[in-house]
Amino acid sequence: xxxxxxxxxxxxxxxxxxxxxxxxxxxxxxxxxxxxxxxxxxxxxxxxxxxxxxxxxxxxxxxxxxxxxxxxxxxxxxxxxxxxxxxxxxxxxx
Amino acid sequence: xxxxxxxxxxxxxxxxxxxxxxxxxxxxxxxxxxxxxxxxxxxxxxxxxxxxxxxxxxxxxxxxxxxxxxxxxxxxxxxxxxxxxxxxxxxxxxxx
Amino acid sequence: xxxxxxxxxxxxxxxxxxxxxxxxxxxxxxxxxxxxxxxxxxxxxxxxxxxxxxxxxxxxxxxxxxxxxxxxxxxxxxxxxxxxxxxxxxxxxxxxxxxxxxxxxxxxxxxxxxxxxxxxxxxxxxxxxxxxxxxxxxxxxxxxxxxxxxxxxxxxxxxxxxxxxxxxxxxxxxxxxxxxxxxxxxxxxxxxxxxxxx
Numbered sequence: 001x002x003x004x005x006x007x008x009x010x011x012x013x014x015x016x017x018x019x020x021x022x023x024x025x026x027x028x029x030x031x032x033x034x035x036x037x038x039x040x041x042x043x044x045x046x047x048x049x050x051x052x053x054x055x056x057x058x059x060x061x062x063x064x065x066x067x068x069x070x071x072x073x074x075x076x077x078x079x080x081x082x083x084x085x086x087x088x089x090x091x092x093x094x
Numbered sequence: 095x096x097x098x099x100x101x102x103x104x105x106x107x108x109x110x111x112x113x114x115x116x117x118x119x120x121x122x123x124x125x126x127x128x129x130x131x132x133x134x135x136x137x138x139x140x141x142x143x144x145x146x147x148x149x150x151x152x153x154x155x156x157x158x159x160x161x162x163x164x165x166x167x168x169x170x171x172x173x174x175x176x177x178x179x180x181x182x183x184x185x186x187x188x189x190x
Numbered sequence: 191x192x193x194x195x196x197x198x199x200x201x202x203x204x205x206x207x208x209x210x211x212x213x214x215x216x217x218x219x220x221x222x223x224x225x226x227x228x229x230x231x232x233x234x235x236x237x238x239x240x241x242x243x244x245x246x247x248x249x250x251x252x253x254x255x256x257x258x259x260x261x262x263x264x265x266x267x268x269x270x271x272x273x274x275x276x277x278x279x280x281x282x283x284x285x286x287x288x289x290x291x292x293x294x295x296x297x298x299x300x301x302x303x304x305x306x307x308x309x310x311x312x313x314x315x316x317x318x319x320x321x322x323x324x325x326x327x328x329x330x331x332x333x334x335x336x337x338x339x340x341x342x343x344x345x346x347x348x349x350x351x352x353x354x355x356x357x358x359x360x361x362x363x364x365x366x367x368x369x370x371x372x373x374x375x376x377x378x379x380x381x382x383x384x385x386x387x388x
Contacts, residue, residue, distance in 0.1 A: 077209060172347050
């Protein structure tokens with residue numbers, strides 16, 4: 001399926017970056033996104049396929065510019081709005 | 095549920111490029127490979143992602159030669175593929 | 191909808207806190223429980239667990255066979271599992287030999303045996319790795335400083351469905367006298383993914 005996440009075989013990406021002994025999360029907010037997503041999945045607010053689908057629906061330029069957990073957070077907020085848990089205004093409001 | 099394929103069967107992946115979520119990578123579309131192993135039965139991700147009810151169906155590990163996928167390379171790539179995305183391959187990969 | 195997406199780390203951290211607070215208001219999350227679950231997860235899921243499994247397989251041929259045949263059934267022998275939270279996934283352990291080398295990837299996203307090994311490394315999730323390793327595994331391994339012999343067949347396992355993959359590296363030579371604890375210390379996460387020999 002030709003969405004931006006489907007990169008197998010695609011050419012032109014930069015050299016792989018190696019980080020020795022990297023921690024599980026590089027910032028607190030990443031750990032929170034991780035935990036939040038697991039909790040929402042566990043409660044059946046959405047399923048893993050819907051979660052992946054939400055990431056894949058990111059505009060390509062945004063997908064490529066986003067870090068891994070930025071992608072996750074995008075999916076979480078997208079699904080919270082699409083599932084009617086929060087409104088778009090609430091999610092992005094102050 | 096009965097499986098269509100067994101280990102050792104030659105299979106061809108679909109060429110279809112759907113507009114929805116799909117777990118068949120584009121590099122493995124329209125390719126001939128050999129079934130290595132049944133992974134179990136699972137609801138088709140395409141449907142699960144869209145809230146479409148689906149019965150579990152067999153998922154197979156399919157083995158492809160790199161030549162078949164990319165036209166180069168001497169390695170092997172395996173992909174785990176839902177039965178919906180597979181058909182029996184007619185003859186060998188030489189006949190297309 | 192995503193205007194503040196690439197703002198500073200502070201901006202995204204604030205946004206995450208905002209969403210958490212919103213969900214707490216709705217009674218959907220309990221921050222204390224989130225923290226507890228995360229700490230528990232990280233404690234039981236880490237590369238050290240994978241290393242212990244490998245060390246056991248190197249030391250005990252019968253366990254090795256059970257692991258390769260049905261890893262999900264073998265892991266509990268060591269107090270580990272692919273469960274613990276979300277749905278248990280099938281784990282396939284693929285063994286390196288003198289003629290076969292295995293590498294693991296998820297080209298479509300970043301599927302990884304997280305229940306056993308904990309969160310995956312950043313490089314594994316990168317478009318660079320995911321795009322290149324299926325097309326040019328030897329080139330990618332070279333980027334990691336690893337060069338299998340030319341006559342070794344490389345298999346790249348793309349975890350595109352519900353199963354997860356882990357490599358069983360070859361036991362290094364000259365390690366006959368080592369006990370499991372010391373054998374485990376030889377195993378790296380990169381080895382468990384196939385981008386290093388061990």
